[in-house]
Amino acid sequence: MAHTLLPPSLSDWFDAQGWALHPHQIAMLERANDVSTLLIAPTGGGKTLAGFLPSLAELSQGAHAGLHTIYISPLKALAADIRRNLLRPIEGAALGIRVEDRTGDTSATQKRRQRVDPPHILLTTPESLALMISYEDAPRLFAGLRRVIIDEAHALAEAKRGDQLMLALSRLESLAPGLRRVALSATVEDPEGLAAYVAPHPLPCAILRADPGPDPDIQMLETASAPPWSGGGAAYAIPEIIEQIQRHKTTLIFHNTRAQAEIFFHNIWLQNVDDLPIGIHHGSLDRAARERVEAAMVAGHLRAIVCTGSLDLGIDWGDVDLVLQIGAPKNVKRLVQRIGRANHRYNAPSKALLVPANRWEVVECHAALEAVRAHDLDGEPRGPGPLDVLCQHILIRACAGPFDPEALYREVCAAGPYATLSRETFxxxxxxxxxGGYALRAYDRWKRLLQRPDGQWQLRDPRSAKAIRMNIGTIQDTDTLKVRFARNRGGAPLGEIEESFAASLSPGDTFLIGGQIVRFEGLREMVVEVSRDAARKPKVATFNGTKFATSTQLAQRILRYLEAGDWSALPDHTADWLRLQAEVSRLPSPGRLLIESFPWDGLAHSCIYGFAGRNAQQTLGLLLTKQMEDAGLDPLGFVANDYATLIWGLKPITHPGPLFDLTTMAQGLETWLAGNAVMKRTFRASATIAGLIERNHPGLRKSGRQATFSSDILYDTLHKYDPDHLMLQITHTEAMRGLIDFDRLRDMLTRIGARIDLVRLDRLPPLAAPLFLEVGRVPVVGAARERLMADEAERLMREAGLA
Known part of the structure; x- marks a missing residue:
């Protein structure tokens, strides 16, 4: 059957390679005319080729002129990798199909040529596609488009880039009626939800599930030393990690943050006595440095790569046969995605080892292992399409020419995330x-559209199209400065650091970047100039990047595991910790909220085990201390991790019920949010996406401080004179779901209701003890810092019975 669906030359080429199509690849050829299809296939299962096969079959007939297929990926590097892999069968079978990519790295000359003479297959990103539909010649360019392939659809659907993409696809549907969509993914927790997201509403989307293949070989790394009680980095496990690197061909060592990756890379090189070739790869490194590491990986010249989410997705990076996850993965779906980087072949089991960074993470890693083995993926529910992205799309549509508002509204509602959008909101x-809204309508700079006598809308000033196009996108540029060696050393670029971190540096300070210790020399024309330094204890760069919170599903699995009481699968050091907790106090359990009240160092302490994730536990601390203050309990401070919030003050909690009243908490949140920096930070991000703030102008770019100053003035003005302004509504919605994560806190409090267990103790309880080390994570200037921390840890654990 497969041979009859493929052109003879391509079929013969497959035979010559000894390749046989997998069942799901054949099924995609058979479904070539379906309006939309979601293919769920394991990593290494050839799902990308499956998505392209119908296009190759159609284009091989030679009758199509112009653009036929657009492939969209979340990574520029993924598009380039796919082009290399796709050209092999095209050139091998002499199909005469042109394939090109178009990303932020594509030259302006090539972009202009592609608009005049497009290839048959174009590989691009959501941002580049949004830019392409903003031009007046978009109807001509896309008139012959027949197919769109969305790779790593699950990753796009979790961010605003996916919402932007779905709006762009709805526009393409209008320009190219009959367009077919194919979405590809390896890790999907809600197939029906993702299918509805990617399909043109209200049309159905077929879901095709490939054979999932063998379960991965995944376990926790056994180490001679027990993990520390708190902190991250897993330095304790480096001897065993080096041993694993030596046993395997290529090892990917994943970290959850860029700063942790830099610290680990520095530490592993200090112990790499055999000089194993080990590289580092993350998004803050210079592009040329990343490309050198990628090329060395493909060539097999590296034994290990310390990396972050920059290598999460489906690029085939050579002969990787082991994945190490340093620190708890926080999210089962992300862990499965990372595991799939090893043995990137169909029906070959991936091999992975988890390395918990501290004692709490031992329990979380075990819960994650159980979830992977049970195929229990996690994921937060998708909300409606964000309105700041919609505002940007309206401006993009205006750049392409006048539009009818009724037609644009129908077009927007055809995008899955905006299917329920009301006309009033539109x-x-x-x-x-x-x-610009009521408070800003007197200012010409925010009057960007005007309505013509015929009812259509257009740009008020056609020259503004250039600025709008320069600011397209939903990825928020962090306030970073480039780092280079001082000019007398050649000025070689190293990467980027946050502007706020650079502002804290004084000449002579040292920090890590790209695995090198460098010395800060000065700031020249918004570039951080450095020199090499032989120091062994650098000041660490605080890279931008997501700090993941433990997912709701994984947190609930941890609670069920604690309640079950059988901890025989855990290392003795962690199982004994849990047993002692059960003897001294009690363990947290699903559906109930455990609060421990105890004295320590002359202060009253309360530990609240909400298991709601770091952001929500942080918000709980903010709101609860406000409630306690109003109740006269005199709180002094708090600290939070993914599992609990520890509060200390002058008086203990005796009647917790009223403090956890959800209505009162919500009111307290609104009061706290009104003048909080979190709201201003969220406002700035949403206002930039919506076009209210422009970071990029022809020949000029605002620095982070300039943009912050502008957005803070706007926020204060709107908050004072127009509190119902659309941008403030968007900001509130984004803040509640983002850094504050009040939605998750609300769900937790609703779930537990009045089932609150207050346990009064006269000693420090074992589970709460590690949180005191979080409290101690403050700068202690001088060489004695680590000694002081170790002494404090020993004292705390001795008091908790854990020495």
Whole structure:
């Protein structure tokens, strides 16, 4: 059957390679005319080729002129990798199909040529596609488009880039009726939800599930030393990690943050006595440095790569046969994605080892292992499409020419994330784009659209199209400065650090970047100039990047495991810790909220085990201390991790019920949010996406401080004179779901209701003890810092019975 669906030359080429199509690849050829299909296939299962096969079959007939297929990936590097892999069968079978990529790295000359003479297959990103539909010649360019392939659809659907992409695809549907969509993914926790997201509403989307293949070989790394009680980095496990690197061909060592990756890379090189070739790869490194590491990986010249999410997705990086996850993965779906980087072949089991960074993470890693083996993926529910992205899309549509608001509204509602958008909300977004809103309508700079006598809308000033195009995208540029060696050393670029971190540096300070210790020399023309330094204890760069919170599903699995009481699968050091907790106090359990009240160092302490994730536990601390203050309990401070919040003050909690009243907490949150920096930070991000703040101008770019100053003035003005402004509504929604994560806190409090267990103790309980080490994570200037921390840890654990 497969041979009859493929052109003879391509079929013969497959035979010559000794390749046989997998069942799901054949099924994709058979479904070539379906309006939309979601293919779920394991990593290494050839799902990308499956998505392209119908296009190759159609284009091989030679009758199509112009653009036929657009492939969209979340990574520029993934598009380049796919082009290399796709050209092999095309050139081998002499199909005469042109394939090109178009990303932020593509030259302006090539981009202009592609608009005049497009290839048959274009590989691009959501941002580049949004830019392409903003031009007046978009109807001509896309008129012959027949197919769109969305790779790593699950990753796009979790961010605003996916919402932007779905709006762009709805526009393409209008320009190319009959367009077919294919979404590809390896890790999907809710196939029906993702299918509805990627399909043109209200049309159905077929779901095709490939054979999932063998379960991965995944376990925890056994180490001679027990992990520390708190902190990250897993330095204790480096001897065993080096041993694993020596046993395997290529090892990927994943970290959850860039700063942790830098610290680990530095530490492993200090112990790499055999000089094993080990590289580092993350998004803050210079592009040329990343490309050198990627090329060395493909060539098999590296034994290990310390990396972050920059290598999460489906690039085939050579002969990787082991994945190490340093620190708890926080999310089962992310862990499965990372595991799939090893043995990137169909029906070959991936091999992975988890390395918990501290004692709490031993329990979380075990829960994650259980979830992977049970195929129990996690994921937060998708909310409606964000309105700041919609406002940007309206401006993009105006750049392409006049539009009818009714037609644009229908087009927007055909995008899955915006299927339930009301006309009233759409009109509010349109008015915002046209006037800036009530408080800003007197200012010409925010009057970007005008309505013509025939009812259509257009740009008020056609020259503004250039600025709008320069600011397209939903990825928020962090306030970073480039780092280079001082000019007398050649000025070689190293990467980027946050502007706020650079502002804290004084000449002579040292920090890590790209695995090198460098000395800060000065700031020249917004570039951080450095020199090499032989120091062994650098000051560590605080890279931007997501700090993951433990997912709701994984947290609930941890609670069920604690309640079950059988901890025989855990190392003795952690099982004994849990047993002692059960003897001294009690363990947290699902559906109930455990609060421990105890004295320590002359203060009253309360530990609240909410298991709601770091952001929500942090918010709980903020709100609960406010409630306690109002109740006269005199709280002094708090600290939180993914599992609990520890509060200390002058008086203990005796009646917790009223303190956890959800209505009162929500009111306290609104009061706290009104003047909080979190709201201003969220406002700035949403206002930039919506076009209210422009970071990029022709010949000029605002620095982070300039943009912050502008956005803070706007926020204060709107908050004072127009509190119902659309941008403030968007900001509130984004803050509640983002850094504050009040939605998750609300769900936790609703779930436990009045089932609160207050346990009064006269000693420090074992589970709470590690949180005191979080409290101690403050800078202690001088060489004695680590000694002081170790002495404090020993004292705490001795008091908790854990020495």
């Amino acid at each position: 009109d509010a977004c349109l008015d915002f784009c046209a006037t």
